[in-house]
Amino acid sequence: MRTARYALAVSALLAAASASAQVQPPPAGGQPAPAPAPLNTPPPTPAPVEAVPYGAGMKVNISPDGSKYLRFISWHQVWTRYNENNEGSQRVPGKPQSNQLDFGLRRSRFLLLAQLNPRFLVLTHFGINNQNAVSGGAPNEPTGPGKKPGLFLHEATVEYKVNQYLNIGAGMHYQNGISRMTRASTLNFLAIDAPIVNWPTIDAIDQFARWLGVYAKGRVSKFDYAVSINDPFATNQLATPATIPTNVAQYNPRGTDKVYQGYFSYEFLDQEANLLPYAVGSYLGTKRVFNIGAGFLHNENAMFSRPGALPTPVPADPFATIPTRTHDLNVLSADVFFDTPLNKDAGTAFTAYGVYYKYDFGPNYVRNIGLLNPSAAGGSTPIPGAGPIRGNSFPVVGTGNAQYVQAGYLLPKNLLGTKARLQPYAAYLRGSYEGLRTNDGDRQGVHVFDAGANLLLDGHNAKLTLNYRARPDFTNPDNLDYKPEITLQTMVFL
Structure with missing residues (x-):
């Protein structure tokens, strides 16, 4: 019992001491107790007044120092267009339509770049191109030619850095020869698009301006180079000596010789990045670049022609019995690119580019191309072997030569406030091809005029481009009729 009483007494004393420690009496003199300390709430985050620079984009580091990373890029370019069609064009078979x-x-x-370490690079690039309601769809889609376009590889390359002067790579690549514009990035064009003369073999012996092969690239001081050896894609497989026009070269269905190409440039001012093959179209005043370049493409026996008239009756094996000739495909180019800020306080800048191409596809070769062609049928075929003149197509490439120039001016940054910039531009394409003749035998030139403006909402990452084009309708080569084409492009890339 005595032990229990001692335990109760000790417990009571501990409880009293605890209460005395938690509830303090008021200070002497009747002063009130001090107020509790205020809660430390974080200040509100101020809203940004302008867009944060894009920088490296969607980049995921997979090593602490950032030497190993993944980078993702995705973009869409949507066209809204009014077009006056070439004579005789049909929107769909059986429905003539002069404009729409x-x-x-x-x-x-979508593009994925993986840097495994400073020496290894993996690039994967896929997507679609040129889909509208009448073209660009899956070839076997029974409900219409504009639906379900095939998603395909644009690039799939692996690359190894040998030393500071040399990288070697292999796969489906864009390390193209010929010109700077042949290696153009589609994310930062100055004009609304490329003139297509820069890709003279597009989707014939290449895969949408990409090649299967090996390449070497690098830089020595201010000299930059890229060379490659590639397999030509099999093309024109239904053609025989009996199906081609007399003395008009076409792609050789039996052409298997390697394609050799290269591009070389010298950088007089700021150096450009060359990790990837994509040449910038306009730097918007962030660099001073002045480059000159030259390039080539060579493919032996790429073309064939029939020099004589077609015999009658047509033999069962035309390749064995009808005389033909093969022709090498050769392209040479020289170009110059200039981009500079003008007034850094105002943010103005100037961009200019010019290129000369010399093409040799064999005798009288001409190819008509209509970019995102709005016409699926009709048109006429006044140029032997060139394909139909319908929709917005015209003679884009051929044996002969072509020149292309463009220039643009970035207006002051306070012109439209802080959220948008305006960059007007103009471009001109001239082609002279031996297969384009009037009835008198004179060579008929190709002239295409473009003028427009980029409304840069977040640099090249978000922009609107309005373009006016005047292009020739070659339905009657003796009397060319120039047709208007007005396009609004909406583009976002991240």
Whole structure:
């Protein structure tokens, strides 16, 4: 019992001491107790007043120092266009249409870049191009030619850095020869798009301006180079000596010789990045670049022609019995690129580019191309072997030469406030091809005029481009009729 009483007494004393420690009496003199300390709430985050620079984009570091990373890029270019069609064009078979307003996906792409370490690079690039309601769809889609376009590889390359002067790579690549514009990035064009003369073999012996092969690239001081050896894609497989026009070269269905190409440039001012093959179209005043370059493409026996008239009756094996000739495909180019800020306080800048191409596809070769063609049928065929003149197509490449120039001016940054910039531009394409003749035998030139403006909402990452084009309708080569084409492009890339 005595032990229990001692335990109760000790417990009571501990409880009293605890209460005395938690509830303090008021200070002497009747002063009130001090107020509790205020809660430390974080200040509100101020809203940004302008867009944060894009920087490296969607980049995921997979090593603490950032030497190993993944980078993702995705972009869409949507066209809203009014076009006056070439004579005799049909929107769909059986429906003649002289003009229309149409909508299309010029490009829809996804790119993945993986830097495994400073020496190894993996690039994967896929997407679709040129889909509208009448073209660009899956070839076997029974419900219409504009639906379900095939998602395909644009690039799939692996690359190894040998030393500071040399990288070697292999796969489906874009390390193209010929010109700077042949290696153009589609994310930062100055004009609304490329003139297509820069890709003279597009989707014939290449895969949408990409090649299967090996390449070497690098830089020595201010000299930059890229060379490659590639397999030509099999093309024109239904052609025989009996199906081609007399003395008009076409792609050789039996052409298997390697394609050799290269591009070399010298950088007089700021150096450009060359990790990837994509040449910038306009730096918007962030660099001073002055480059000159030259390039080539060579493919032996790429073309063939029939020099004589077609015999009658047509033999069962035309390749064995009808005389033909093969021709090498050769392209040479020289170009110059200039981009500079003018007034850094005002943010103005100037961009200019010019290129000369010399093409040799064999005798009288001409190819008509209509970019995102709004016409699926009709048209005429006044140029032997060139394909139909319908929709917005015209003679884009051929044996002969072509020149292309463009220039643009970035207006002051306070012109439209802090959220948008305006960059007007103009471009001109001239082609002279031996297969384009009037009835008198004179060579008929190709002239295409473009003028427009980029409304840069977040640099090249978000912009609107309005372009006016005047292009020739070659339905009657003796009397060219120039047709208007007005396009609004909406583009975002991240």
